[in-house]
Amino acid sequence: MQQRDKYRLALLAACAIALHGFERLIPTPIPWLRFGFANIITLITLILYGFNAALTITLIRILIGSMLTGTFLGPPFIMSLVGGIFSIAAMWAASRVRVFGPLGLSLTGALFHNLGQILAVYAVFIQNLRSVMILTPVILFIGTLTGVLNGLAVIFTMEHLKKMSDNVQNSQ
């Protein structure tokens, strides 16, 4: 890996951690509802630099983010770790198929993040199929909603990056 790429990854990880921290400040109707804005950074990294870089950034984000918010090794940490790994693997698999744009990848990521979290909750905390089933529609709905929001954010960002790199190339 080149030195310049390392700097870029560090910068992207910093962005992800910042978003991870800031979204906790946004009040939501349900306490555990999160928008998963950090997934915007993960997805951009996946598109620009590939699977390894995106996985690195997700792991850095979850480790440092949980230390900053004081949930390291607690239940939220386990849930975001499992969810993060599920989502990155699913987005990578979906991106290999090459039929999805940013919106589809973001939806896939959100869906599998939630699936991973449900599995983690079921395996680690409560073996109660009933409460898991009650949550499923809510989780699917929220996952779709946040998936669309984050997907749009990725589209905007990618367009902006494209324009910026065009400008740089034109001025050279």
Place this chain on the structure above:
Amino acid sequence: MRIAELIGCTTLCDRLLLVLLLVITGASIVFVPLYLPHGGQVRIEVRNKLLYKLPISEDKTIPVVGLTVEIKGGKVRVVDADCPGKICVKQGWIDSGAIICLPNRVVITVEGTPAPPKGVDATT
């Protein structure tokens, strides 16, 4: 960026996936409550002491003091009672609330979420 450009940035599969997810979400909102195990619990108390705590989803007939209590198809009733009034028997099937037999001091309550309305069950 205009809406048209925005839609141009999505692929056909993106849109299909979004529609599919919306359909699954809608379907799950409708169907998951139907297939939930009926969570209600039947509590049978005699003289303020809890004698039985049974899931309402399991069919069962049990004798309680002078009463015969039947649980079937997510509902409870008192089949027979040795008291003169038999108010509890006349009350019939309940899936929420309580049946109270004062002479025997028996209180049968259904707690938890009431079962959703069902169409046809296995026995009808």
